Structures are given as structure tokens and as C-alpha cells.
Amino acid sequence: MSDLTRLTAVEIAGLVAGGETSAVEVTRAHLDRIAAVDDRVHAFLHVDTEGALAAARAVDERRAAGEELGPLAGVPVAVKDVLTTKGVPTTVGSKILEGWRPPYDATIVQRLREAGTVMLGKTNMDEFAMGSSTEYSAYGPTRNPWDTDRIPGGSGGGSAAALAAYEAPLSIGSDTGGSIRQPGAVTGTVGAKPTYGGTSRYGLVAFSSSLDTPGPCARTVLDAALLHQVIGGHDPRDSTSIPAPVPDVVAAAKLGATGDLTGVRLGVVSEFTGEGAEPGVMAAFRESVDTLAKLGAEIVEVSCPHFKYALPAYYLIAPSECSSNLARFDGVRFGLRVGDDGNRSLEEVMSLTREAGFGPEVKRRIMIGTYALSSGYYDAYYGQAQKVRTLITRDFTAAFERVDALISPTTPFVAFPLGARTSDPYQMYLADLFTIPTNLYGGPGISVPCGLSDGLPVGLQVMAPTMADDRMYRVAAALESVVGTFTPPAL
């Protein structure tokens, strides 16, 4: 059998279903690959060798018994450490949850298990999903397989790097402001943020609850669509889950792969002029726009005048929600507890625990959020940001009256060197210039590789109306049919 780690999820599932390989063999190949390269990449915080092999054996037994297997049965998947996994460590990249083994599975994890996928382990991330480089992980950074001196994006850098390093064919991320799409862009992989509420947040450790959206990551658009189909859909355990079926993203990806976009209208946002973006990124984007036009798409310029306020609005809303969500990490209920020597008050123990357990970026966000929500400032900051959010939503609504989807570069710059942006938080925040509007609106967005700049991958973003996730898969698959998938230089 040729190298199983180079195959797509579709190919692996086909081989397993046809009995040409076993799920155990596939799993072992990926575990061996992790053992061979992850000391250089550090995509994983925890590898669940025993659990993965047991899950793989169960798939092989079901096949032997003649049971019908789902479309992703036997396919390995890596899960961002933001989702709870029963009995398997879940840290959110933070010291405050070190050693915590959740008593339950997130809905997404449960669905992955039911589908017969094989969870390899938990991937590295910026602490509490706050960051754009995975350098804010309390457990050390992940490195980009394209160049291990560069960042793999963030916060889900581990999930993206695991794909690019062929440690897993599929992974799960979460996207609050771009944490699925931006890592996808800088690692030459595909990352999709579903419609908010289209994937369950039950068991997703909360950062900013009105924005957090778990979603699929893969090396091909069709693989991402298949994973989306498995994890998506209504969940009665999540009050913001949308009670409607998942749009047919798999059919859309297959339609797109025919390379015909006749009748599809795509909007280029006129406010995204390229200011603040690298020329090489803009060049790759413009070339892709020409490609999409050649495939039959009609390209229209669309104005979204409030997008320029998205970044400042996000950096009030997200920290505000985080300051409230992270209050639960008090040293009493989960993980770390510091200074509980019998002589200290509850308040002192909480304070010592939070001081030791949270890193500088998380503390910065809690402080900004607490300030923005405090009496006397609420209207000026949080209330104002919410009004801006409404204006951005109106921009999207107006745009989608004219076009089927919007396109932009995913991120203004290619993977930057480790350490280049950690000293200035604002420089780090700029990575999500193009992705944040979609989160504030709640619609879906996907990043698909579109070219190279200085030998490093560039992503194109497709943004669609809420619950029209299928549209973005169609456009992304059409581009992929021309541009192809990306392979980094050998590690």
C-alpha cells in the first residue's frame, strides 16, 4: 500500500469500505507519521494512541460484520483542543485547564465518533482561541510545515499544521474571528467556518459565545464538505443551534469541481483595496478573480462601507464576552488551583489561580472586556460596537441582494516568522482584517488555497449568506479544480 497519509479522506474511506486497507492500518500510518514529524511541527497537545486504535478496530469489526459504513468511516481526524473529549485531556491551550479530563464529549466529537471517524488526538491552539499564530499557546508554538521558522496561523494552528504535515487528513477547528480560515490560508489547506448556529457549540469551551463557530478543516474542498455534513445540523443542547438541515454542501462541492460557474455572481468588496495587505497576496487574489471569471462567474464590485469598523467592533465584543465567559475558571470547578493551603481566603485562591493560570493575551482581553462592560462605559464601547455589528450585517444583506457570494483574500499576509508580531498585539489582530466581518454577521466563510507568494501559500476567502454554506463550497471547489491542492516542501 502506498503512503496512506498522502490520501484524501474520500480515498481513505473508499479503501476502508472496499476492504483494500483496514482502519487500523490507516490509523497506524498516521500515528507513525505523527511520531516521525510532530517534534518539529508540534501540531498535537495530546495523541490518543489507544483510543484511536480502539475506534479503528471497531470500524473494522463493523465492516467485517457487513454493516453499512458512513462516508467517513475509518478516516482519522484531529480535534482542536477547544472541544471537550470524554476522558481525554482538554486544555484549550491554557495552563488553567491542565490535567482536566472532561466527563463528556462535545456534540461534534460525539458525531465524529458515531460517523466512525478515528480521533487521533487534540491539536495545539492559542490559549482560549485568542490569537492568530498559535504562539499564545501555554504549551509552546506550532510550526508551519511549509517553513518551520514560521507561524501556522491561529488560533487553530495545530489543526491546520496537522493537515499540511500529513499527520491527519481531516481536522476540526473553531472560528470566532478567523481561526479556521486564517490558519487554512497560511498552511495551504482548506478551512470552513459554517453559518453561526449551523454547528453545535455544546462542549466547545466558550471564548465569545455570539461568534464562536466550530467547523471543518481538510486538504480538499470535498473532504471539508463531507466533514461539515457529519458534524453540522441542529443540536437541542445548544440554544443558538439552527433547527434546519445542513445545506447540501457535499453536492455543492461536487458541482463546483466540474469547474463551471456560469450564472454565479461574485462580489469583490471595494473597501478591501489591499491597503495593509502584502502585494504578493493581492496579486495571487487578483489572478484567482480572473480564474473565477474564466470559469463563468460574473465579477461585480460591491461596496460594504462599514467593514472598516469590523476589527475595532470585534475587539470590544469578543473581549467583553470573554471576560464574562472566563469568570468560571476560578480554581474551584476545573483544573488548576493555586495557594489552597488552608489559610487563604477563597478570593485569594481564585486570584492566585487566575494569575498563574492565564497567559498575558487572555489577561489583556479580560481587562479590556471588563472595562468595556463596566457601568458608565457600556454605552460608549460595548453598546456602540453592537450598533456597528448591525451596520455590518446590513452591508452583507445589501451585498447579497446583488451577488451570490463575496470574495476576498483570506488574510493580508502570508505566514510570518515566529516572534514577528508577539510584541505588538495590534499587529497580530490585523491578521483577521478580512475574516472578522463574516463572524459579526454570522454567515459562512471558507478559505481555499489560491496561489503562492514568496513560495508560501495564499488563501482566497468566499463569504456567503447565512444558511447558504453550499454556495461557498461550490465556488471554492471550482477554484480548486483549476489551482489544485498544495503540498509543502518535504519536512
Ligand code: GLN
Ligand atoms: N485572531 C482572532 C482573535 O485573536 C480570532 C480568534 C478566533 O477566531 N478564535 O481573537
